[in-house]
Amino acid sequence: MTTDVTSAVEPQGPEDAESSRSDAARAATRETLEDYTLRYAPRSYRRWLPGVVATSALGGIAYLADFSIGANIGIAHGTVNGLLGIAVAAVIIFVTGWPLAFYAARYNIDLDLITRGAGFGYYGSVITNVIFASFTFIFFATEGSIMAQGLQLGLHIPLPVGYLLSTFLIFPLVIFGMKVLAKLQVWTTPLWLLLMVVPVGYLIIGHPESVNTFFSYGGRDGGSANFASVMLAAGVCLSLIAQIAEQIDYLRFMPPRTPDNHRSWWRAVILAGPGWVIFGAVKQILGMFLAVYLISNVAGASQYANEPVQQFLGTYQQMMPHWLALLLAVVLVVISQVKINVTNAYSGSLAWTNSFTRVTKRYPGRIVFLVVNLAIALTLMEFNMFDFLNTILGFYANVAMAWICVVAADIGINKYLLKISPKAPEFRRGMLYNWNPVGVVALLLSGGISIAIFFGAFGPAVQPFSPIFAVAIAVLVTPVMAIVTRGRYYLRRTDDGIDLPMYDEHGNPSDTTLPCHVTGLDFERPDMIASARRGPDGEVRYLSSLALSTDRTGEHVLPPQ
Structure with a gap:
């Protein structure tokens, strides 16, 4: 059964409003526990052997x-x-x-x-x-x-x-x-x-x-x-x-x-x-x-x-x-x-x-x-x-x-070769800028020009080679845009407000759990971020990435660093 977790009318009082948003986030969390939509897949769920996954x-x-x-x-x-x-x-x-x-x-x-x-x-x-x-x-x-x-x-x-x-x-x-x-x-x-x-x-x-x-x-x-x-x-x-x-x-x-x-x-x-x-x-x-x-x-x-x-x-x-x-x-x-x-x-x-x-x-x-x-x-x-x-x-x-070539070029060239793009992946709201011109511009140029070539805009002699142009433009423009922008639009913050290591001794995402202030459930460290709102005694409160993605007020989003 599908649940619209945000269809209820927002109450007037701030406490009631926060309670309603918490209920919405909890409902969304329950529904995603099987497939982890929008989320990091926690270690506690990943019990299959590599061969079974493959x-x-x-x-x-x-x-x-x-x-x-x-x-x-x-x-x-x-x-x-x-x-x-x-x-x-x-x-x-x-x-x-x-x-x-x-x-x-x-x-x-x-x-x-x-x-x-x-x-x-x-x-x-x-x-x-x-x-x-x-x-x-x-x-x-x-x-x-x-x-x-x-x-x-x-x-x-x-x-x-x-x-x-x-x-x-x-x-x-x-x-x-x-x-x-x-x-x-x-x-x-x-x-x-x-x-x-x-x-x-x-x-x-x-x-x-x-x-x-x-x-x-x-x-x-x-x-x-x-x-x-x-x-x-x-x-x-x-x-x-x-x-x-x-x-x-x-x-x-x-x-x-x-x-x-x-x-x-x-x-x-x-x-x-x-x-x-x-x-x-x-x-x-x-x-x-x-x-x-x-x-x-x-x-x-x-x-x-x-x-x-x-x-x-x-x-x-x-x-x-x-x-x-x-x-x-x-x-x-x-x-x-x-x-x-x-x-x-x-x-x-x-x-x-x-x-x-x-x-x-x-x-x-x-x-x-x-x-x-x-x-x-x-x-x-x-x-x-x-x-x-x-x-x-x-x-x-x-x-x-x-799309695929832009992402591959950013990982292979910008992250590992040029070291402009942050090597560790980041996906949490507040840690990233809303838009990064590196990928968006490269995608528009690569896709737009290759589609025009595919439909004959540059003549029949060039038309068969639209795939080559799509790949070449993506691989070329992605690092050029990273250099031009000096990588400034990758990370809005480098500190997520949590004083615990993100990875274990083997470089795997940590399985340490933290309580989500909004849902009341425990989530693993890579899926968590500190809230911009402190507790009543000034203590740090944590949110899961899913709870943060459904925060319509933005009150929990950390400010730019």
Whole structure:
């Protein structure tokens, strides 16, 4: 049940007003105890082993959109251009995703909280939250469309009804947080891997000629390898760069890194963080391979070779009776859609909630924005966005790359190389400036110019290279803006008013707890900040970051230092 924690009329008396605000903060806190919306994920909750967190995170990349993306770029540009484009995109995604994944796992915060202190400011990261929320409903709609295609093929359910089913199926699973999602991802992964890998292995072993056909395929125009086609293919693949934000929604629950677990900890962070793109690239190549196989062996297959359910059905039919092949293809599509869309819905609801609460100081409940996100995705499906997938992804790639590359550049260059940006992440209200021109200006320039290039504003010769411009501008402008502003807009304060260490002897966030004056609950040290209002005897009082984010009066916000 969703709770609007700030809908009550403010009482007139100051004591009643403070009591009402405390009740609102307590209600918001109770609702976020499962998924830690807007908050640092405390050590007391992070009880999973690194391998479990990694498996859960990788379960979120079970989507079949990779097969469609690979098929589309292969059909459009040919195998060689498609493979090179996938490789270019994978390298960029891995390099930019690495610092983000490390910060999430090391400091146990999501990408929104990382973005705040990596060049954008307390309110500035609202812009990137909207970008990420857009990613979740675009890919929810893509996967929902694929599932609807499977239901239509296997059960003759009309596509509009299939869109509804693929949406409503996800809702009850996402009401709960990380505990349920982790179990779902771990339990379904073995069957998903088996259904996906076996048919491809069969084709390679049983029909070796399909491999030669695949590598010689020239695409729709039959052209040879060329740089423009490679970059157009890479641009579509780079739309997935924002997937690192969904990986981080799991990685923030990593246990502390200690001498006893450091190997498994690093392995989990690398594989489930930037390493997700390795698995994604493999799926794109497999989608291209299956599409070429269908086009080469089935009459009229070019009309549907980009649909994953048709790709697997056509392959399964080489191995078994039609009814069993159809059953397995539909099962694979349904499992894949559920595995990824619980993550899309979950992460999208967090992103919308973060933005709304920060701007309005009201916490309406994550379930409200779960409904909003699913409604937008359903609308896209009903308008048949699948037919325009390449164009949508190509456009979105420029925006997503601008955001991710700016944050990665701030961490890698401004924090570690130039040492202008504070190395330790900061996300708490009052500690940050509301806006930081470093990230905001870099995002606007990178995204704006690359989008203009994408739509041909600088001529057709430059148009295919909009992804390169998005990356280059972000990486260049971010440190330049930090140097120009001399880093003065990163931290509003360096002292949070608490005389306790933030980190333990291994550099992990401390698990020491402090009482929150507003909610009456105990929170761990990294999630706390001193109140600007002293107690009746002049004693320091503490607030959790969530209580402070819902403080509409601003009376608890510490003054600039």
